[in-house]
Amino acid sequence: xQSNKLGWILLAPTLVILFFFGVLPFLYVVFVSFHQWNPFxxxxxxxxxxxxxxxxxxxDEAFLNSLSVTxxxxxxxxxxxLIIGYLLAQAFMKEFPxxxxxxxxxxxxxxxxxxxxxSVWKLMTTxxxxxxxxxxxxxxxxxxxxxxxxxAAFMTIVxxxxxxxxxxxxxxxxxxLVSLPRDPFEQAxxxxxxxxxxxxxITLPMITPALVATVFIRLMDALRxxxxxxxxxxxxxxxxxxxxxxxxxxxxxxxxNYGYGSTISVIVLYLTIVACWLxxxxxxxxxxxxxx
Amino acid sequence: xxxxxxxxxxxAPLTEEENQRKPTTTQERQGFLPxxxxxxxxxxxxxxxxxxxSLFWFRFxxxxxxSIWISNFIALAIAVHIVRKG
Numbered sequence: 001x002q003s004n005k006l007g008w009i010l011l012a013p014t015l016v017i018l019f020f021f022g023v024l025p026f027l028y029v030v031f032v033s034f035h036q037w038n039p040f041x042x043x044x045x046x047x048x049x050x051x052x053x054x055x056x057x058x059x060d061e062a063f064l065n066s067l068s069v070t071x072x073x074x075x076x077x078x079x080x081x082l083i084i085g086y087l088l089a090q091a092f093m094k095e096f097p098x099x100x101x102x103x104x105x106x107x108x109x110x111x112x113x114x115x116x117x118x119s120v121w122k123l124m125t126t127x128x129x130x131x132x133x134x135x136x137x138x139x140x141x142x143x144x145x146x147x148x149x150x151x152a153a154f155m156t157i158v159x160x161x162x163x164x165x166x167x168x169x170x171x172x173x174x175x176x177l178v179s180l181p182r183d184p185f186e187q188a189x190x191x192x193x194x195x196x197x198x199x200x201x202i203t204l205p206m207i208t209p210a211l212v213a214t215v216f217i218r219l220m221d222a223l224r225x226x227x228x229x230x231x232x233x234x235x236x237x238x239x240x241x242x243x244x245x246x247x248x249x250x251x252x253x254x255x256x257n258y259g260y261g262s263t264i265s266v267i268v269l270y271l272t273i274v275a276c277w278l279x280x281x282x283x284x285x286x287x288x289x290x291x292x
Numbered sequence: 293x294x295x296x297x298x299x300x301x302x303x304a305p306l307t308e309e310e311n312q313r314k315p316t317t318t319q320e321r322q323g324f325l326p327x328x329x330x331x332x333x334x335x336x337x338x339x340x341x342x343x344x345x346s347l348f349w350f351r352f353x354x355x356x357x358x359s360i361w362i363s364n365f366i367a368l369a370i371a372v373h374i375v376r377k378g
Binding site for chain 2: 051054055057058059267270273274279281
């Protein structure tokens, strides 16, 4: 009983901070999502309108378009980051000349603020001054203009995100791979397992918890990407890169539509939680049941 | 500490104090859901289904004239079923 009390006392400051800066704002956003509230309109007061915002959101073409663009972005970016991150982690497990320098350079994008990443990529991809359109034109005869071509803008954002966040995946997977015991691999070698069999039946099941944690982090981050995209394309051309985060930003700040913006935020949070939960259940629950 | 002593300590029954310090585990069970769940999981699944059903209802069923309250009653019935038998 004594240790329980001490535990709660030690936890109390964290719980208080979490309540005031996490739980309370969340409850307030949920509360606002059931209201019509535009503080800069002719009638600035908060008007309760029941589930009207939620009724509106399922018919909102701009929101549904943002949702589909975001889902496509998340699938492309997170899958690519996982594959490239795993291959790089495997490469870093081996010894090669210049390994430490390469590892340092490879980790550098991770320490850059997203807004800086967006501005650097904007400079690199702006036609007439950017290095990427210049060499694409000179070497392959390809004209690249992210201001007018929707696929080019979308792919540039995906590549930028991969460039920025793959090091995180690599570092996490290196940590997971380093901690694996050697015995199962030696046993598999003795039994004559090839590389693919070793990967599917030993490496992958053993690194699954680290993999799930990495996917969670990347999934949540990718679903609320704003600053890089805002800096690089501003959501354009048209609405081809108007991800959910950018859509919320445009709804809340330029239009000052706080009620509807909160509704979109709640739906995005709901989708994020459901996606993470489904992922958790599909990847970790079978292991848990097998053990039981 | 010798190996024999260590084995004796490992297999000895827990004292009352140790029993109190033992971490409390949530009660999980296997119902009709494909995974083992505790009470919180079942409530969470019910809320997720309720929200998904409401959004689906707003988009496809309500324009045909059926009130959202029908969806809420169905979701409530599903929730009770999941919490009790899930």
